[in-house]
Amino acid sequence: MEPILLHILGCGSAKPTTHHLPSAQILEMRGKYFMIDCGEGVQTTMQKMGLSMLKIGHIFITHMHGDHVFGLPGLISTMGLLGRTAQLHIHAPQEMEDFLNCILKMFCEGMEYEVLFHAIDTKQHCIIYEDRSVEVWSLPLHHRVPCAGFLFKEKQALPHIRREMIDAFNIPISQINNIKAGASWTTEDGTFIPNERLTFPAEPARSYAYCSDTRYTPRLAEMIQGVDLLYHEATFPHEMLTQAQKTMHSTSIEAAMMAKSAGAAKLLIGHYSARIKNESPLLKEAKSVFPNTILAQEGVKIRI
């Protein structure tokens, strides 16, 4: 099965540091690049990681803070310079529209492609994008401004056909789709072959949830139940809980509590405060609650 890859372009927070870049990721899923957040510097990082900007079809922005947005003007302009003609879709809270219009008017005259804006209702948990193989759901988060996380879900593939059974029972090609869809088969001599003998289940659909920036929000767990990989912000260590509450962020312990109650297979933490010089205590704390935790790092590719 084709892997789903998560490319980390930036996992710092608002104040820039020499060791982290602001938030940005590329989720590579079913041959498509979905960008999640777009902090300053994404173009350089994508080039260093060998990721083509032109492969991005949809950009999902969680909220209108500069460290999640300021890479967008440059990215949109550069795609124009590179001769893009395919539409680019930007999904973001409503506040994005004015910013986008300002950028397009001032810097993108004569560009040969179209940028389409799709407003996200940050209070709803609903499908905001869908194609043949993927669904993207909004996740209502709690931050200082309207903010939504995202759940990327593969659609469940149909079962695989057992080739040898098709041959053995002489089943015509025209019936394959019916059998994939659940039909059984009766041979010419009247023998009934149940569907389970003709097929075997497809691999389970995979999923990825991105929850940043947010105060710890227990009821998120039910929306991302059983997720394969959860990226949850862990801006602060738990000893800075008061700071996390004040700024509407989460601690590493809270990120791990979310992974645990969501029954996630794996937790990825990031959005480190500029005050954190070394992330290993964050990792240690999170692991004490949810052992299968890893730290986000720029330039890293994670297989889901």
Added chain:
Amino acid sequence: MEPILLHILGCGSAKPTTHHLPSAQILEMRGKYFMIDCGEGVQTTMQKMGLSMLKIGHIFITHMHGDHVFGLPGLISTMGLLGRTAQLHIHAPQEMEDFLNCILKMFCEGMEYEVLFHAIDTKQHCIIYEDRSVEVWSLPLHHRVPCAGFLFKEKQALPHIRREMIDAFNIPISQINNIKAGASWTTEDGTFIPNERLTFPAEPARSYAYCSDTRYTPRLAEMIQGVDLLYHEATFPHEMLTQAQKTMHSTSIEAAMMAKSAGAAKLLIGHYSARIKNESPLLKEAKSVFPNTILAQEGVKIRI
């Protein structure tokens, strides 16, 4: 004498590459940081170079192309996060004002410092900033959009006093400023001491000119006559002259011709096209016309 330092933050052009960042410089002059252009990524580069963002008082923007501007939203926001209270002055073509208002309205609410905009008439060669020790002049450039370069000039310091003469002729302290301003002295016995015996000239005032982006413009030479360091864009090698003419840029030979006709002491070239993988041919070409030429590189500090 305190050195004037030019810090190169970025010297690439519009399409980002892995080896260059978009245009940005800091001119450190008489204890002040003047920023010139502000391409995406300046914050990270300044941090790596150990330059404090809060020391920037004035930002001079040549023109409204993204590769000279897209670092500004992040820089302005971060200065707010860092608790800046001092005013920040932005000098740019009139078109900047709408962009600035858009950024300030959307991302800078509650910031504790003021951003003041000063429009530059890109058609005039005139003083656009002046303080006790420095003058900044606009330089009308020729590009696809309104564009001005900048000439930074120290004001000529007054001559130095010859301490030993002051003592020898018993000249009172109250006369020192008059003598610095050119007065001579007559002693009690009527001996006339000409000013030249009482003073010696101050070091000559230094200057720096920034000319980017621009088509080769011969009449610029008279405005920057005798400049100590000239930064002139050399987007293309001379074999790509047609491309330079079409896009309103200059070749390395043209940059060198400008340095020569301006009688510059030194030429610094940059704004390399993304197509240039190796800049040494540009340097070789420029040196064939103007030997004292150097290549701009990110992270480099040049003493003027």
